[in-house]
Amino acid sequence: xxxxxxxxxxxxxxxxxxxxxxxxxxxxxxxxxxxxxxxxxxxxxxxxxxxxxxxxxxxxxxxxxxxxxxxxxxxxxxxxxxxxxxxxxxxxxxxxxxxxxxxxxxxxxxxxxxxxxxxxx
Amino acid sequence: xxxxxxxxxxxxxxxxxxxxxxxxxxxxxxxxxxxxxxxxxxxxxxxxxxxxxxxxxxxxxxxxxxxxxxxxxxxxxxxxxxxxxxxxxxxxxxxxxxxxxxxxxxxx
Numbered sequence: 001x002x003x004x005x006x007x008x009x010x011x012x013x014x015x016x017x018x019x020x021x022x023x024x025x026x027x028x029x030x031x032x033x034x035x036x037x038x039x040x041x042x043x044x045x046x047x048x049x050x051x052x053x054x055x056x057x058x059x060x061x062x063x064x065x066x067x068x069x070x071x072x073x074x075x076x077x078x079x080x081x082x083x084x085x086x087x088x089x090x091x092x093x094x095x096x097x098x099x100x101x102x103x104x105x106x107x108x109x110x111x112x113x114x115x116x117x118x119x120x121x
Numbered sequence: 122x123x124x125x126x127x128x129x130x131x132x133x134x135x136x137x138x139x140x141x142x143x144x145x146x147x148x149x150x151x152x153x154x155x156x157x158x159x160x161x162x163x164x165x166x167x168x169x170x171x172x173x174x175x176x177x178x179x180x181x182x183x184x185x186x187x188x189x190x191x192x193x194x195x196x197x198x199x200x201x202x203x204x205x206x207x208x209x210x211x212x213x214x215x216x217x218x219x220x221x222x223x224x225x226x227x228x229x
Contacts, residue, residue: 035218045157045165045208047218059216095164106212107155107170114164 002026002110004096009115016086016119022079022096022112030074033099035108036081038092038117046092049081064090086119093117123147123214127221133229138199142224144209146190153213156185156194159223160205168207169194196226204228 008020022034036049049070050059058070069082079096093114100109124147134140144154152172157165167176169185172192182197196203209221 044223045159045210045220047220050216050218061217100167100170103174104167104170104176106153107167108157108165108210108212109167109170109176111164111166 004098004110004112006094006096006112006115009094009117011118011120012086014086014088014119014121017082017084018086018117020081020083020094020096020115020117022081024077024079024098027098027110029077032101034072034079035097035099036070036079037095037097037108037111038090039095039114040089040092043092051079083117086117088119088121091117091119122217123150123211123219125209125211125219125221127209127224129224130222131225131227133227134199135229136199136201138229140196140199140203140226142194142207142209142226144192144194144221146192146211149190150192150211150213152187153211154185154187154192155210155212156183157208157210158203158205159208165208199226 005023033052037047048061048064051070055072067085071080095114096112097108098110100107126145154172156169159165168179172187173185184195186193206223206225208223
């Protein structure tokens with residue numbers, strides 16, 4: 001089955017760190033650009049980070065730049081998000097999201113089920 | 122950064138209605154716009170890409186169109202399974218992807 005499965009979410013205190021993982025299966029992970037998108041409770045979608053298929057190109061949203069680090073291990077078909085200096089407003093569901101290839105190129109064509117991160121004060 | 126203004130924020134409709142949701146971009150997107158559907162407690166799913174191309178497996182009652190910097194998602198005949206929240210997303214600005222604020226389609 002083609003899928004992305006996130007893990008690593010949980011409850012932490014403000015200022016602490018957390019590392020999210022995303023495991024891919026059913027497709028050639030190393031061929032795809034991958035993103036992290038988050039959704040605060042009751043709110044809309046916010047793109048936060050991108051990593052190219054090779055790992056050589058990385059982007060961050062202003063809201064997380066300098067605190068979050070995206071990485072990938074193509075041999076393990078896995079994506080990671082190291083989140084440091086967490087703030088209460090980082091509380092959200094974090095989705096691992098694949099960018100399409102071919103006709104759907106650049107659109108977000110496969111989403112994981114999400115992992116919840118709660119940051120308390 | 123490209124800003125996306127989506128409207129309305131809430132839409133009340135009945136089964137069988139024709140429904141249209143709109144997103145206006147702050148600059149040209151060269152058709153690099155997608156629409157997603159999200160149901161409560163679930164991840165979003167891709168409906169439309171390149172402004173008007175239907176993702177595989179998506180019912181043909183969904184369609185997308187563009188006029189300048191205004192993009193629309195239309196559901197030709199609303200079905201019970203379509204009550205959900207819809208988001209537009211621009212992917213023209215590489216390095217800063219942005220979503221619209223979302224439109225919740227609810228039962229009238």
